[in-house]
Amino acid sequence: MPADASLFDTLTARGFVHLVSNSDGLRAALARPLTFYVGFDPTAPSLHSGHLIPLALAAHLTRAGHRAVLLAGGGTGLIGDPTDRAETRSLQSRAQVQANTQAIRRQVSRLVAQNELDVALVDNADWLTELRYLEFLRSVGRHFSVNELLATETYRARLASGQGLNFVEINYRLLQAYDFLHLYRERGCRLQIGGSDQWANILAGVHLVRRIEGAEAFGLVTPLLTTATGEKMGKTAGGAALWLDAALTSPYDFFQYWVNVEDGAVPQALALLTTLPMAEVRALSSRRGADRRQAKQRLAAEVTALVHGAEAAAAALESSHALFGAGGGSAAAAPLTTLAASELAAGVPILDLLQTAGLAASRSAARRLVVQGGAYVNNRRVDDPGAVVDARDFHDGELLLRSGKKRFHRVRADGA
């Protein structure tokens, strides 16, 4: 598909454009294939929901014929981005950063392959670790005013709150700006995209490219996904982050997260996270009342497919229907714990079972759950904390455990 000038308008219509350094300039630049980049810092071994929008935008751009460079921050990760952090982030060990960087590279490669995108993967450690301090100060440092740096929200908030600001943290922005310069030189990269929190960092890169190369580079940031009350989205039921790694957040849980988002978040999520045509997004968004759940299921199916593949998404959908719907279908994608037949023979106290299944963090928590009437075995409430589960509770070798209304867990009897 050839790049075209209307791409910018399409992206705007979908809501991707929160801020742009020069909208007319970028609109014109997008008329021809252009190289852009987006960076991910290795603060964890997996990307999370916050990365979805920039990834989706990268996919749109790539499909329109632009070249993507996905950057893993193996170098900047050694410093740590202070943006939106109330206090100084303790430095991660080199080993930790390396491990996370590797994990993220693998994950990104998989995402890219799964969605058949043609992108380049780079790691800024490859050039940042070789920087020479004096040289860096003379060539890059002199283009930045400390007054201006301190005036930006990130740093100003820190100073105002009296939380202090480490020298290392001030340097983060310069390193990210240097990344942009480096990619401009090495790959002709002219656009950096990111979440809205990255605005100042991205502009610093635009500034540096202009100062040193006398060329115009562009910056574009996307909005953050928020709830109706303006809170950042992306926390799972347990309060944990919504990871894109299936080992950290299973496709089923990932799917359920989207089914459970609040009504007000659906239109934005459909437009930003799925590739559905806008006409369909609008149609789904117009569903009201209970019908809105169908829009959420569609959203969940689409996003899960992008992240975990069509097959995993289909399995998650089927399991969701099986557990919440009028029955039928397989709950195979739902979380599962296997019990040895020997354990089961003696009977397993319900409190232990809830804890083993991860539906309760401790036996105390499991006891509270039962006492408060939130524990179910095979959809029948258990109100005796001393209850014991045995083989008779298993049907076809399986038992369905539930906490509250919507957290399910399957227990399978092994060797029975």
Add this chain to the structure above:
RNA sequence: GGGUCGGUGGGUGAGUGGUUAAAACCACCAGACUGUAAAUCUGGCGCCUUUACGGCUACGUAGGUUCGAAUCCUACCCGGCCCA
């Protein structure tokens, strides 16, 4: 390096020798109402057990004073600010 203030539970933040497992708020869990939504109301929210006004652990770390310490003392670690 000197001075000074401070480090409390997932978060913010009270508490300055004795019903303090630690106020309040947020987050979170469960119940009710619902649409696997939101809002609202109710209960809960360190761990363990034979569930008891029981036991254990906890207020940066390690010691000490005391019948008794998050609260006092000492050393150390970490952070803010001021001076250098």
